[in-house]
Amino acid sequence: MSETNRTTNEQKTSVNWPTLAFLVLFHLASVAALFFWSWPAVITAAVLFGIGSMGIGMGWHRLLTHRGYKVPKVVEYFLIICGSLALEGGPIQWATTHRIHHAHTDENGDPHTPRDGRWWSHVGWVLVPPPQVLDQSQLQRYAPDLLGQRFYRWLNRFYYVPLIMLAVGLLAFGGWRVMLWGVFLRVTLGLHSTWLVNSATHIWGKRRFATRDDSRNNWWVALLTFGEGWHNNHHAYPRSARHGLAWYEIDVNWWGIRVMQFLHLAKGVKLIA
Numbered sequence: 001m002s003e004t005n006r007t008t009n010e011q012k013t014s015v016n017w018p019t020l021a022f023l024v025l026f027h028l029a030s031v032a033a034l035f036f037w038s039w040p041a042v043i044t045a046a047v048l049f050g051i052g053s054m055g056i057g058m059g060w061h062r063l064l065t066h067r068g069y070k071v072p073k074v075v076e077y078f079l080i081i082c083g084s085l086a087l088e089g090g091p092i093q094w095a096t097t098h099r100i101h102h103a104h105t106d107e108n109g110d111p112h113t114p115r116d117g118r119w120w121s122h123v124g125w126v127l128v129p130p131p132q133v134l135d136q137s138q139l140q141r142y143a144p145d146l147l148g149q150r151f152y153r154w155l156n157r158f159y160y161v162p163l164i165m166l167a168v169g170l171l172a173f174g175g176w177r178v179m180l181w182g183v184f185l186r187v188t189l190g191l192h193s194t195w196l197v198n199s200a201t202h203i204w205g206k207r208r209f210a211t212r213d214d215s216r217n218n219w220w221v222a223l224l225t226f227g228e229g230w231h232n233n234h235h236a237y238p239r240s241a242r243h244g245l246a247w248y249e250i251d252v253n254w255w256g257i258r259v260m261q262f263l264h265l266a267k268g269v270k271l272i273a
Contacts, residue, residue, distance in 0.1 A: 016129050023127075026191075029184035033177075040174060041181035048085065048166075049186050053226045055082025056194060057253035061228065064146070065095040068241035069257055069269040077151060086190045087163050090156030092139060092146045099142040101198075102238055105213035112198040114214065122192075122199035163187070193224040201231035208245070209236035217249070227251030237272040245272070 033041075059079030062068040071079070080091055088094055097111050104110045114121040139147060146152045163183065170179040196218075205216030215235040222229030222244065230243040230251065244251030260266035 014128050016127055020127055023123075023191075026184050026188045029180060030188040033180035033185040036177050036180060038177050041177045044170065044174060044178050045181040045186040048182050049190060050226070051082050052086035052186070052190050053193065054253055054256055055079055055084070056086050056088065056190075057226050057228050058256050059083045060088075060091055060094055061098070062241050062243075062253065062257070064091060065098045066239050067270075068239050069261075069266045071260060071266050075260070075265055080152075080155065081162055084155060084159050084162045085166060085187075086194070087160065087187050088191065088194060090159040092143050092152055092156040095146060096139055096142045100138070102235070103142075105211075105215070105235060106202065107213075114199055114202045118199055118203065121202065122195045125198075126195075193221075194228075196221045197225060197228050197231060201229055205229075205232070207232050209233070211235045219249075222250060227253040239270045240272050241269050242271055 059076070060083040063071065063076060063079060083091070101110055101112065106113045106115055110116075112121045112125040117124065146156075167179055167183045170182045174182070200221050201216050201218045202214045203216070205218035205221075207216055209232055211232060213235055215232040217232045218229045220229070221231075227243050227250065228234075230245070230249050233245050233249075234240070234243050241257050242251060242254045243249075244254060257266050257269065261269055
């Protein structure tokens with residue numbers, strides 16, 4: 001057995017109890033939210049779901065992790081703050097994990113390949129202490145560009161602060177129903193949508209490009225994630241800011257980048273050759 005496999009097996013035997021408690025709490029609160037709905041709550045959750053999803057797709061993924069385009073720092077930070085509302089950890093940790101995924105896709109060292117189990121690829125990998133996030137040498141190797149920026153070091157440590165501020169605002173101005181939907185239910189749905197990119201798009205779908213991994217284009221994951229489900233396209237051209245290549249491949253995140261490009265905010269937009 002290789003050293004990588006030994007590490008993975010040891011990792012799977014441990015449990016990240018704070019993360020498990022957080023997920024249990026958010027799932028229970030999400031179920032409770034269904035019994036206390038209102039139209040303002042539903043609309044608020046839908047709007048915030050879109051903001052968080054585009055923050056993750058346009059900001060954390062295509063901009064921060066792959067540098068598929070450039071924007072002024074104020075726009076970059078705005079997108080990253082929007083992504084932090086999805087509560088998917090710190091941006092340096094997120095980018096590091098995703099860069100490791102691309103370096104070892106569906107091989108030993110991939111943090112969340114379905115080859116280690118479908119449950120593992122969807123949520124199991126977040127329920128254990130991930131060494132690639134906690135190891136400073138890995139952060140230095142995969143994300144030195146982010147470690148060198150004070151804003152990202154701060155947000156990586158206090159990534160939950162923007163969501164707490166949002167929750168307080170929703171509770172104060174919209175009431176507890178709006179807060180339940182706009183925070184707990186919305187975050188839970190957003191987490192599963194992102195995790196489906198790790199799991200479902202490496203299991204089900206079509207392959208336009210003969211990549212060396214199991215990545216697939218999955219239309220329903222693309223709809224849930226505003227375009228991140230065109231995953232085989234993405235693995236074929238990781239730095240491309242556009243994931244939906246055909247006219248019928250709906251890619252809302254790409255449309256957002258195009259709007260910024262039209263407004264002369266997005267520059268150096270990378271596309272497939």
